[in-house]
Amino acid sequence: MTYLLQQVLNALQLGSIYALIALGYTMVYGILTMINFAHGDLFMVGAFFCFLAATFLHLPFVPTLLIAMIGVALLGVLIERFAYKPLRQAPRVSAIITALGVGIFLENFTLVFAPYPQHVPTLIKNTTWVVGGVSISSLQLIIIALSLVLMAFLDFIVRKTMVGMAMRAISWDKAIVPLMGIPLNLVISATFALGTSLGGAAGVMYALAFPVIDPYMGILIGWKAFIAAVVGGIGNIRGAMIGGFILGGVEILVAAFLPSTYRDFVAFTLLLVLLIFRPYGILGKPRPQKV
Amino acid sequence: MLLQAKEVTHFFGGLCAVDNFNLDLEQHELIGIIGPNGAGKTTIFNLITGVYKATRGSIRIGGIELVGKTPNQITALGIARTFQNIRLFRDLTVLDNVRIANYSQVKYNPIEAMFHSGRYDEEEKRIANHAMDLLAVFKLQDYADEASKNLPYGLQRRLEIARALATHPKILLLDEPAAGMNPNEISQLMEFIGWIRKEFDLTVILIEHQMRLVMGICERITVLDFGATLAEGLPKEIQNNPKVMEAYLGEGGDL
């Protein structure tokens, strides 16, 4: 029982990181129907901002987090402006390839300056409490709590504010909504800023929880978060959160009961099975096709 | 009887798009389906051609049940159609558009295709010539190597009909062929439909908004409203049917 509880806690930690990244994928998809394959690498950049701020500026946790989030958000907006915007009318696949290209650029650019894995200093003094046999670390709690706060904040923005309303409107119809006086480019920029900043936050949390980082760390985690977004139903914000926690849970469970090398195998097989039975994810709805 | 639809009903989620639709189509007939926007006309075409699977009911051609068959199987059984919004293979040439519709008539297997056997050569020549002959019938032969998206609108409509005929249909379903045409063009189209019907030995079902076209060439008319069949009969009977008048005048249309 305590073992199980322990694993649940671990699953929540991993799941919240996946969920934060998955949100970035799902928001961009929702508004541009484009898979931003560079998103996993923006997560990596977030981790590296954290590393830079902590190692060279000796900043504490909160400013580090803010620097990473703002830095990654700016980067995300810039990428959208210069790489994706020219391609809005182009075939969809060109945009996907561009995103892949941007991702590889980010990886290799970082690699030039950090050819070896880097060690992130401890930012949060880690105390561990033992409650009924379950050991809870303060770091774990902070990660889980902070992600939940960020997710609630995002959910609030999307559902209750004008910007959020504009985002939802644009995801329905990109052609008509701008005619209603909604500044399309501004809203798209805002979406990128929000989505990527969450990725940056996830990068910081990941760097704190698993302090050895390298430029390629974003690839596999990015793809997995993308899977989480798909599992939840891509384009659906609450779906992405649910998907993130499901994926985190599955991975921890597999690692707990099977050799850890089976983790990816089980996760991806589950994805395939789910897609067979629910091709549009848990909360997603098929778009009706007109004939 | 060529085509028979019996109590065909279709739901989208909880919405009944087609309710208890019946149709008896004799060979060489030309019938029309009319009705206000959203009445379920195109849905009926989609049900006949297998794009949607009817929730209830049966559709048969020459005794063969169509419900549950895939669109390509149904097309191979002799039902071809055009689309309300033109759906050509836009980046492909005019010739390729027509050749693709010959898919089920080609008699070589994939292995022969991969190694270009003698039979491949023969068949390709036959198909290309057949397609060019068909294009010539529609006076499109000079555009054969042009990407179909570059054709003017009227020619695109014509090409869509040519492409449908390349599947060797017995029944042709035309979905609003007069959309976007002026009265002069509509007159030409009426003549044209009558002509291909004779030339290709066709039975035709026509969906249309243009009353002039429907009343002018259809032998029988079915009126739909909200998925249900409102009236059936000869053009004259439909024109004087008070229920039809109401449905149309209520919509602001004119007869």
Place this chain on the structure above:
Amino acid sequence: MNRLRMIWEKIVTNRKLLPVLLVVGLLLSFAIPKFGLLNQYVVLIIIYVGINIILSTSLNLINGYMGEFSVGHAGFMAVGAYISAILTTKIIPESLAPWLFPLVVIAGGIGAALIGLLVAVPSFKTRGDYLAIVTLAFLMIVKSVIENIEAIGGPRGIPGITRLTTLPWTFIWVVIAVWVIRNFVYSNYGRGVLSIREDEIASDLMSVNSRQVKMLAFVISSFFAGVAGVLFAHVLQFISPRVFDIIKSTDILIMVYLGGIGSIAGSILGAVIFTVLLEVLRPLGMWRMVLMPLVLVLLMIYRPRGIMGLREFRWFIPGYDLFASKIWRKKKEVKDAAAS
């Protein structure tokens, strides 16, 4: 300038030149290693160019001609590579291996093709992004399965593979791959593939059996990915699951979209440019890996369909297809003249 252009026109319209070039190429591929005409390093690069041509042409069938987005090509490569490496290191005696190598290549291709058949099944129902995910999951599963089988080295892979991929074999397989894929594309089934890209619903309604077409496309594409995997394993002489990860798939994607979708000439061009450029830029060290994706992004912005996108070099189009309308017109003129 004008003269050059005329000469070029003469060359491209002269279709008899192609068989001559092929024979010269084959002879060269034997002569170069035999007489040491080029140094070992250059020969190696040429072999990699050849393997990459097979990879990009076969992926173009799915991603370019059919318009899907598969990221699993490295997975099919892995299947071919592992099957062949097991055959040549564990089963076939070393003295026989060079003689049986063609069969090994075919075995690797068939193994990959069977797996390709499996991946084709989800493509019946899912499209676009969701099919992309299926291929991604497939790639990850292949990697994971290999990592978990100790008998084939698990994560450590298979070392000590004999170098059986020679220049002539590479040349021959490139020609076979390009020829078969080109033949397929310019057939009834190939036109079916194109129509699925353009409009799948319309294509189904024009009697195209989309399931059959998709299955064929996946089987042919994965067969040649497997072939490329075999050749790759027997020139690298060492394989592990990490060799065939998502980065390898991305490389192939870049070649395809750089050269241009829906074009065999484009695939060849993409593979050549990508492979050679990476070698030429070697002095730049790690910066070349930064430059490469930038070039790709710029290319996508200014030429979203790649260098050759949807266009084809005349030599790759079968004569009858290229001149179908002209031949018909000629015949008609003759007929009309006879009638009058």
